[in-house]
Amino acid sequence: MAAFQTLNRDELLKIKDELEKEYEKIKGLGIKLDMSRGKPGKDQLDLSMGMVDALASDHSFVGEQGIDCRNYGVLDGIVEAKRLLSEMIECPIDNIIIYGNSSLNVMYDTVARSMTHGVMGSTPWCKLDKVKFLCPVPGYDRHFAITEFFGIEMINIPMNEDGPDMNMVEKLVSEDDSIKGIWCIPKYGNPTGITYSDAVVKRFARLKPAAKDFRIYWDNAYTIHHLYDEEDKQDHLIEILAECEKAGNPDMVFKFCSTSKVTFPGSGIAAISASKANLEFIKKQLTVQTIGHDKLNQLRHYRFFGNFDGMKEHMKKHAALLRPKFAAVLTTLDRELKDADIASWTNPVGGYFISLNVHNGCAKDVVQMCKDAGLVLTNAGATYPYGKDPYDSNIRIAPSFPTPEELKDAAHVLCVCVKLATVNKMLTGEK
Amino acid sequence: MAAFQTLNRDELLKIKDELEKEYEKIKGLGIKLDMSRGKPGKDQLDLSMGMVDALASDHSFVGEQGIDCRNYGVLDGIVEAKRLLSEMIECPIDNIIIYGNSSLNVMYDTVARSMTHGVMGSTPWCKLDKVKFLCPVPGYDRHFAITEFFGIEMINIPMNEDGPDMNMVEKLVSEDDSIKGIWCIPKYGNPTGITYSDAVVKRFARLKPAAKDFRIYWDNAYTIHHLYDEEDKQDHLIEILAECEKAGNPDMVFKFCSTSKVTFPGSGIAAISASKANLEFIKKQLTVQTIGHDKLNQLRHYRFFGNFDGMKEHMKKHAALLRPKFAAVLTTLDRELKDADIASWTNPVGGYFISLNVHNGCAKDVVQMCKDAGLVLTNAGATYPYGKDPYDSNIRIAPSFPTPEELKDAAHVLCVCVKLATVNKMLTGEK
Structure with missing residues (x-):
């Protein structure tokens, strides 16, 4: 796929048509995924089960x-x-x-x-x-x-x-x-x-x-x-x-x-x-x-x-579970959005989030379209005071809660919505 | 012992002398007791040890x-x-x-x-x-x-x-x-x-x-x-x-x-x-x-x-441990202070405290004397806003933390201090 900015109106209309079909297909799948909050996955919670046993009635x-x-x-x-x-x-x-x-x-x-x-x-x-x-x-x-x-x-x-x-x-x-x-x-x-x-x-x-x-x-x-x-x-x-x-x-x-x-x-x-x-x-x-x-x-x-060493070792277990989740999203973003050159995102080495910046004026549309397709993202604007992103551009992605498999699906939904919202915006902008 | 109010100066001086000797004896015992806060006793805490086992890693x-x-x-x-x-x-x-x-x-x-x-x-x-x-x-x-x-x-x-x-x-x-x-x-x-x-x-x-x-x-x-x-x-x-x-x-x-x-x-x-x-x-x-x-x-x-029935049953176990503690204090107050007619106290059927009212102007002295003898009480005045008891009369007794045996000693110390502080006050008042 070529960079969207290099395409003429007919080429954009063709892409829009393909994306709309793909989006309708996705909506039909009945996806129900949540990438809205920095919520650890079940597998991460299981790592700390030893903590509930760390105090028992036979302990001091x-x-x-x-x-x-x-x-x-x-x-x-x-x-x-x-x-x-x-x-x-x-x-x-x-x-x-x-x-x-x-x-x-x-x-x-x-x-x-x-x-x-x-x-x-x-x-x-x-x-x-x-x-x-x-x-x-x-x-x-x-x-x-x-x-x-x-x-x-x-x-x-x-x-x-x-x-x-x-x-x-x-x-x-x-x-x-x-x-x-x-x-x-x-x-x-x-x-x-x-x-x-x-x-x-x-x-x-x-x-x-x-x-x-x-x-x-x-x-x-x-x-x-x-x-x-x-x-x-x-x-x-x-x-x-x-x-x-x-x-x-x-x-x-x-x-x-x-x-x-x-x-x-x-x-x-x-x-x-x-x-x-x-x-x-x-x-x-x-x-x-x-x-x-x-x-x-x-x-x-x-x-x-x-001691603190024990805590650091524990964090390595979290990292091992989180790495494939971040990878699933980042790989999909790379594959599906890079060539279109319509968005940028961070590639963090820690924490819980990926920050995605889409075409100005598109973030709200993307989040709404994702929601309609069963993927809940953090509200557009949420990363700004008063919920007002002056560029309507930033979307926070929280990949910790779903499984890596689910994240591949979720990231695909997201990419389709980003592309479709961008094409729509570009076409409307031309009117 | 007769009501202090009925005694003349010589009789009060005699009692003061006896009480001072008793007080010095008590001070020599190296008592270290705390009746200052409504703190459950160790035996009460042991009642809830099952709670720490109520969540274990093999539970849902x-x-x-x-x-x-x-x-x-x-x-x-x-x-x-x-x-x-x-x-x-x-x-x-x-x-x-x-x-x-x-x-x-x-x-x-x-x-x-x-x-x-x-x-x-x-x-x-x-x-x-x-x-x-x-x-x-x-x-x-x-x-x-x-x-x-x-x-x-x-x-x-x-x-x-x-x-x-x-x-x-x-x-x-x-x-x-x-x-x-x-x-x-x-x-x-x-x-x-x-x-x-x-x-x-x-x-x-x-x-x-x-x-x-x-x-x-x-x-x-x-x-x-x-x-x-x-x-x-x-x-x-x-x-x-x-x-x-x-x-x-x-x-x-x-x-x-x-x-x-x-x-x-x-x-x-x-x-x-x-x-x-x-x-x-x-x-x-x-x-x-x-x-x-x-x-x-x-x-x-x-x-x-x-369920709540379980909680009510649990409270009966607390009560069984607290009753002898309250009794130890109340029995001692009855025995040692009643005839002197210099204080009044509550006889509660629940809660964590006994409220003791001593001769006006004596509460601070009593608390200080108890402290000097190794018995910590809630500060005099604490039961009033700004820590100011206008009568300097009220003392809060918290009998939950010490053992019943300790409480007998503690209540005796308290009674000696109440009597001594009162006699001192009465004698000073006569000057």
């Missing part, structure tokens, strides 16, 4: 600090869990608080606290006329939902291949003291799969924000979620907490992580990592908010993994 | 709705957990949302949401000049900590034997639209052990608050926490959600509960129950806040209990 529930993990107590997490997650998120053990089952909830809570109590003594944001967040795009819809829920104005920041446009970030942050944060997924980002370069992280650490309560919201969701075991095929991210300290900005970052995509989504453990000054401020709230998080689940995680 | 993790509880999904709880907790809290299954491990956290969250987003469309409380809560006293320090954290002004409401002073509640609530809530522990209250009478609950349901966003914060923490199995020795509380609906106030109450003192504190499941209109409003937040709570722990609870 007393942790190494002598604490009976079945009872009340321990606000910021048992030392076993702190050690495990601080290694995972690459911070000193004193710079972490272990939370409940959801890092999203920790991020929500962090913004909610800032609204009512400010950040380390700053004016509560609810008392300010305007609060803004920078949002590298495309990004994670659930981040944007949090800031939207609190009426925080979101400003799009374009993503380059090595991270957000730092010229824009530096300029905005230094000029506008109503900018209080930036959402980042610095490694194997959602949806781009991009990892921030050393230069980008160093520029982050050296920001000179006008607002003292500006924080980098560093959602390290995919920190150990490599697709390949070989180190030269893995991305490396500089640790920002230490980098901020070096740069004289020790308090400027909140790091978040969880085991949601390590053990069981919804039954993992989450954490925040930050400077001690930040954590002290957070604990003033935490002690009012709860008596403590689920220590049995913390102990269960520790007993299952033993 | 698919719930009756066909949901794999290991994966993401289900915002408001699996149906098994909803059924269990809705029976526990006596509400229809459609009037409940299952949360994470802590009802305190749900209450915090409920107030926090009202601060930033109001209640069912009302003005966010952070935009108001003044927000007030009514606080029946003595009450639960962690309730008061939440409202204090958000700068909400707290007004003491005296507790009668059948519940809060409803004349005062009705008057204040109907006159002042800055009063947005009242903290209630309606059954086996903390610390009084009192259960609200039918008449009190009916008056609650029929309140005519000036503020549309006024809610009753009904913390039903001890709803099935009887000390006796015989029904005629149990308190009965009218269900307030239905009562509010009957009275034309369907949206006026938030009910909270958890299994913290049913299974494992910190590893239980919690819930809010309210009208559908309230729950719809809450879900708009919840969907931003989290992808879902720990469904495996929800399933674990369901599988362990089977």
